[in-house]
Amino acid sequence: MSDEKNFPTMIIPAGTEIGVNERGQLSIRTPGNLVIQNSGSYSLIESSQGSVRIDPDVKVEAVSILAADSCFIAGELTAWKVKAQKITLEKGAQAYIMLQQSENLELDRSARLVGNFASDKELYLLLGRFSRELRQLPQELSPGGENGRDTFLPGETRAEEDPFVAPDGEDEPSPAVRQDTEETLDLVRIIFERELARADLMDPGRSALESLLEMVRDQRMEELEKSYSYLIAQVPEPSAELGRSRDMLARLFAT
Numbered sequence: 001m002s003d004e005k006n007f008p009t010m011i012i013p014a015g016t017e018i019g020v021n022e023r024g025q026l027s028i029r030t031p032g033n034l035v036i037q038n039s040g041s042y043s044l045i046e047s048s049q050g051s052v053r054i055d056p057d058v059k060v061e062a063v064s065i066l067a068a069d070s071c072f073i074a075g076e077l078t079a080w081k082v083k084a085q086k087i088t089l090e091k092g093a094q095a096y097i098m099l100q101q102s103e104n105l106e107l108d109r110s111a112r113l114v115g116n117f118a119s120d121k122e123l124y125l126l127l128g129r130f131s132r133e134l135r136q137l138p139q140e141l142s143p144g145g146e147n148g149r150d151t152f153l154p155g156e157t158r159a160e161e162d163p164f165v166a167p168d169g170e171d172e173p174s175p176a177v178r179q180d181t182e183e184t185l186d187l188v189r190i191i192f193e194r195e196l197a198r199a200d201l202m203d204p205g206r207s208a209l210e211s212l213l214e215m216v217r218d219q220r221m222e223e224l225e226k227s228y229s230y231l232i233a234q235v236p237e238p239s240a241e242l243g244r245s246r247d248m249l250a251r252l253f254a255t
Contacts, residue, residue: 042063046065056092060076068084073090092111097115185216195235205236
């Protein structure tokens with residue numbers, strides 16, 4: 001027929017796994033090279049022995065992209081994690097990657113990369129450090145904030161909120177020690193807030209965690225050091241994360 005169209009042949013190599021999750025996201029695992037020529041939402045794109053390529057004008061949203069060799073991006077990618085030996089952004093490519101794990105990263109001058117954290121811990125620490133600012137974003141997108149509250153950029157704090165520098169300047173800890181303390185308190189606070197969000201958490205565990213959270217937020221270090229172990233022990237069936245918080249505080253106060 002004169003109006004008959006020729007369509008490309010699709011070959012699914014042996015060993016390829018294709019599935020769809022409950023959110024309608026496609027999952028593709030293949031042993032060889034994988035070229036994405038169709039825009040879409042994916043839970044996983046994986047080449048166990050080769051490379052992954054996203055062609056020009058293709059928009060891909062993926063939770064994870066894993067490639068044994070390289071990941072070539074010529075279109076647009078939004079991903080939580082990309083792991084490959086080498087990640088290459090070609091001319092005009094755009095990539096929004098939260099966690100990027102690669103030995104080599106190549107960007108064309110016209111390419112754009114946003115995100116690029118090295119690990120879950122790095123991202124976790126950063127979001128924890130600025131969690132107050134993140135919670136306030138809807139009310140403080142404009143200068144001065146809502147109800148006349150001050151707006152602070154990430155990294156800015158009120159001088160009186162800094163508990164680590166003595167008023168007379170003596171016995172001031174080193175920047176490295178101070179940063180480690182702040183990061184530990186940020187992580188512990190996030191864990192306590194998550195635990196308190198559990199609907200099944202009852203007293204005395206809930207009251208104990210509320211007291212601990214208040215100490216961490218106010219940075220009452222002496223009181224926290226004396227009571228954290230006992231108060232955490234008041235929580236029945238503590239989660240693994242709560243156990244981690246106890247270990248982190250133990251290391252903090254052991255230094």
